[in-house]
Amino acid sequence: MIRNIAGSVLALAGATAAVWSPFRAWYDGRHGRDYAVDELFTGITDARGELIGSILAPFLFAALVTLLGVVLRSRLLVAFAGLVVLGFTVLWMVRVGQAEGGLTIGGGTGLGDGVANAVGGGILLLLGALVMSGRSHPRHRVDRPPRHTHPTLDGPPPDDTSTLEEPGARPEASTPYAPTRTFDVPTWDQERERGDPPPKS
Template identity: 45%
Template structure:
């Protein structure tokens, strides 16, 4: 949290400084807002013509400041990087084009002034703020995990801890967990029928004979 807060504060200070720097002398007695930003991309380079407010370097610095503010609101590292690159890139490009006109970049009364250093520092500070931001983390919504079904013991009742359980009440398992579908011990250990007592086979034959008689 402190990391994000520090990055936001530094980015806001850098955006305000970059925007305010163009209202002071950049070279000689000429404000930064008086340099036409389109001249940075032409073959003629920087001329002596003074530009209006939005035709000068105020416009690219305003774009950099707007990107920085948007990056703070959205916690976007990418937008903060773009803001820093815009402020730093425009300032460096202006210095290159100014050097092509004057063949020198002296620091002093008739040369570079401190607002140029402020613009450079603002761009670097935005890049530093982008590196210090934690970014925006999107929380993925996970589907609820179904609770495991309780273990069932023999004959469908709930199994006690440590008790072997059966997957199906009609197919009991032995101690090793193997399912036996028959013959089961209760079938092999069934008592033999007494003489004269109807067995399962005789009962079934009687049922079939009764059905034929009824038909």
């Protein structure tokens, strides 16, 4: 939670610095809002571009992506916004270096504080993405099967469904395999051998 708050503060500060940078001097006192976006791909000219089509446009896009990333707590969106700011700033530096034959710093000419704000804003966005912990994914709980209980010597096992014998009940009724009594019935042949008279019909 604390990491997300700290990362969000860094990201918002970086987006603010990036959006504010075109209103500062970028090179030889010329503000960043005077450079058209298409000049970054075709070449820098002395023509002054419109505000909506200036280098401010990609920085506003990066600021919107940053807000979305902060709301969703997405590190990827915040990092993408930082790459957009740094990418357009570096591309601008390359084009200006080609048009001017080189870049100078200090002495009231050359690179201004607007470029520093843009570079600093992009770095803050990347730092914010690194500090943020992102969204916490809920852990899936795995239900383990119940453990099998073993019978103890103190009593019958828990799954024993047998009933106790009632007092006075016969042992034969309590055992399913009780022995049965058999009686030998003499046949006619056995009686004739013993000399018994045959039964009268």
